Amino acid sequence: MKIKKVETFPLLYHLPEPYGDANGYKKYRTCFLFKITTNSGIQGWGECIDWLPTLEKGFQDRIIPYLLGKKATDRIQIVSVVKKWSERAATGISMALTEIVAKSAGLSVCDLWGGKLRDSIPVYASFQSYSEKEDWINHSLKLIDQGVGIGFKKIKVKIGGKVLQEDLAHIQSIQKMLEEKIQLALDANQSYDAATALRWDRYFREWSNMLWFEEPIPMDRLVDYKLLRANLSIPVAGGENLKTTAQFLPLLKEGVVDIIQPDVMHENGLDGYRETIHLSRAFGLRSSPHTFDGPLSRLYALFVQACLPPWSKMDNDKIEPVEWDVMENPFTSLFSVQPTNGSVTIPEGIGIGALLDMDKVKKYRWDRSVYH
Template identity: 60%
Template structure:
């Protein structure tokens, strides 16, 4: 079975009110979808997130010409070549070819991988806490409260983008609102030095609902990361920007993290991403994948987590939660899957088991003009 045609869909959505984290504000959300069609009519979808002009030119001038006429059964070889040109594009291709392989065998993606351990996966609501409003704290709390009423039972909020005092005020107000009961994750996006990060322990030691402290420090100083881990009473998670299973090995060997958080968009394809999840299990480390960008990549992350062995020998249904972006983003609706009570049911149909929202693609197709 050979690749006959590749359709590409660069999508752009402009946010009504900028929001962000410690790395700055987002004014738009993008998505780049690819649709690979074989000579037998079997098709598959892939997705990546990056600068649209570069992605579009890369597919048009190099990736698509390379793939046309190639056998879909040489997925690993094809992805290995494309990752040398553009790693995220390679991930999109790996998704599409994985779906084609599943459809060809009349299986779901999870069945293709050997079957899942569970029919559902827990998720947490992921917030971008900052806006340019003077009352950003109240605005954040209102949005969190609104989201909780929609059924989410775990949340992640941002720190590190304001003064320590402002961030402390924000999190204390949040704890008052939820009465210290709802599980929370606090994410600093690698914004602190060791001295500042350890100051949060004066709060963590009093709070029993903090699931983990995410990326408190830059990851290029493992010695400080290991030291901080010994000073805190809550777990440390990190790794959304680590590229592939190989780069996680030093963190696992050095016991620098309690939870690793690989992101499919930063892996060398879906197979490398799944290797990373299993690698964590070999080291006895928890793994809660990052899945902020992209509805299709999040779906493949859910598939991967559902097929991951349990985190506890005592409970075969136990599995770590996955990130679910709840901020304004039209592309969250590309796939009609929504959590209920903090749980996402795994689609059971052939391939990915769901359809891509074609109307949404038509509405937000990028015309090549400026983002602003």
């Protein structure tokens, strides 16, 4: 079963109105999909993220020539080579080869991994809170109201991009509107120092619906994270940009977070991602995946959660939620698996068990024009 063909599908969508977080505004959304086909006709889809011209050139000039003729079952060896050139491309390739092996065995991805422990996974609505509108707070409230209206029971909003008092006014408005009946996570995108982050705790102690405080300070300040975890009244979460299990180990060993948040597309291989998730269980910690940037990587994060034992026997069969992008982004709905009332049912079919909307792929295919 050798790789016969690799096709790339770079997708681009220009946002009519920018939105963003403490790191700035997004003016477009991208998605880079590719399909690997074997000489026996079995196909597998992969996904990675980066600047589209860089990915396309890397695939055409180096990655595709390397892949052609390789045995599709040699996933670990192939990924180890490709990650020297592009870690993100290696992750996507590990997805595609995993699907190919599952299909060749007539299994779903979950069955290939030993079988799922649950049929559905909770997801939380992930918002990019800031916009260029003068009344950005009211605009944010409207989006959140829409998300809750379609059944999301957990949400995450951004802070750290405005002065603390303005962000606080935003969160207080959300709490008033939702009457603290919807669980809420706050994500500061590593914007604060420890002293500023601690100022939020007087409000956390008043609110009964808080899920976690995400990346309040830079992730390399482990001593400050230990201070925060010891003094904050809600869980501390982080780790979306870490690339390997080894990079997560200090967080686990030093006890600096309550919840780790690995991202399938940011780690350098699906196998490494699974290793990180399972290692969190050995330390008795929760794992709530970061999956804002890609529909296929989000699907794989759901598969991993479906096969994951609960983090604590006290929670029985409860499982941590997966992030779901609810902002304007046509790529979120590229695959047929979508949430209903705040949870996603794991598909039963072989491979990924989900259909790809090829009409959308054709509609948003990047025309190689310059974008920024």
